[in-house]
Amino acid sequence: MTRQQQVVIVGGGVIGLLTAYNLASEVRSVVLLDRSNVGQESSWAGGGIVSPLYPWRYSPAVTALAHWSQDFYPQLGERLFADTGIDPEVHTTGLYWLDLEDEAEALAWAERENRPLRAVDISAAHDAVPVLGGGFSRxxxxADVANVRNPRLVKSLKAALLALPNVTIHEQCEVSGFVREGERVVGVETSRGVISGDQVVLTAGAWSGDLLKTLDLTLPVEPVKGQMILYKCAADFLSSMVLAKGRYAIPRRDGHILIGSTLEHEGYDKTPTDVALQSLKASAVELLPALAEAEVVGHWAGLRPGSPEGIPYIGRVPGFEGLWLNCGHYRNGLVLAPASCQLFADVMLGRAPIIDPAPYAPAGRI
Structure with missing residues (x-):
């Protein structure tokens, strides 16, 4: 691919934003399109833990992306803050997993992968996190797990892109299909008319599969609903992230505490429900009993881009010259974004890749 090309990116979540950010200095121009406002779907709705919830349960393909991203996130946060004045708040708090059924597997994984995960006495966990509930035994x-304040990451990435003279962002611009010349994709059909591009990148999260259907391609990416709630406590209320029974508590620097999340196959319905609210509140109080006296200040739902084994699709679409994918990150879009977008840029630009791109290639998977 030559540097004198225009790249059109369809989907303005963190994956689309960071893909644009990585490509902008390497191509003539980037046009980023979003059906609503950038970053308002799963990128905004997620918790922002910079780790898969249970990293030892994932394939080596996910682990490779996660490790690279975890190591890179602090410098990404610092660079965006310096460039935009908007701090994504990459906040290293550590993470406690409580009463795991597969604790032995987790510790074996940590030794194999050389990650600083260790068993601690439950009394030490209570000393470190005094507000932790008393119903746990292991x-x-x-220590080095961080969380990123994802709404601020979105704002920072958007501000960084708007400052670049060769990047254009079109919000409220829905893409309905692709423009082709023979076997080549040369643009997209949108609510604002045709937008042409030398290369088209699909980063549309849960909607990516629907768009590929217009080319008679089947991409096994589907929406998976997740609901979360938010409390506001004192800034020093919770010192570390905690996770038990699939539910987690995440502290922000200003005392906001996120509790998540549900896992629901409800199509594109992202209506918050009272059933989920009560379930999340019960989990919150089990983890942190003092939250029984706190007020829920937010409750929302988002749609994850579910994919087989959570392995994203990164690379060229076979049979359609000029069409690329960077989508299908399931529960780990925020975790994997830095590595996924760096790997994507490496593959598109023909550079030596940061990791082996083969496990993520669309060829043979769609």
Missing amino acids: AIYM
Whole structure:
């Protein structure tokens, strides 16, 4: 691919935003399109833990992306803050997993992958996190796990892109299909008319499969609903992230505490429900009993881009010259974004890749 090309990116979540950010200095121009406002779907709705919830349960393909991203996130946050004045708040708190059924597997994974995960006495967990509930008997802890304040990451990435003279962002611009010349994709059909591009990148999250259907391609990416709630406590209320029974508590620097999340196959319905609210509140109080006296200040739902084994699709679409994918990150879009977008840029630009791109290639998977 030559540097004198225009790249059209369909989907303005964190994956689309960061893809644009990585490509902008390497191509003539980037046009980023979003059906609503950038970053308002799963990128906004997620918790922002910079780790898969249970990293030892994932394939080596997910682990490779996660490790690279975890190491890179602090410098990404610093660079965006310096460039835009908007701090994504990459906040290293550590993470306690409580009463795991597969604790032995987790510790074996940590030794194999050389990650700083270790068993700790439950009394040590209570000393470190005094507000932790009393109903737990075992804990493991990884000290270097961070969380990123995803709404601020979105704002920072958007501001960084708007400052670049060769990047255009079109919000409220829905893409309905692709423009082709023979076997080549040369643009997209949108609510604002045709937008042409030398290369088209699909980063539309849960909607990516629907768009590929217009080319008679089947991409096994589907929406998976997740609901979360938010409390506001004192800034020093919770010192570390905690996770038990599939539910987690995430502290922000200003005392906001996120509790998540549900896992629901409800199509594109992202209506918050009272059933989920009560379930999340019960989990919150089990983890942190003092939250029984706190007020829920937010409750929302988002749609994850579910994919087989959570392995994203990164690379060229076979049979359609000029069409690329960077989508299908399931529960780990925020975790994997830095590595996924760096790997995507490496593959598109013909550079030596940061990791082996083969497990993510669309060829043979769609």
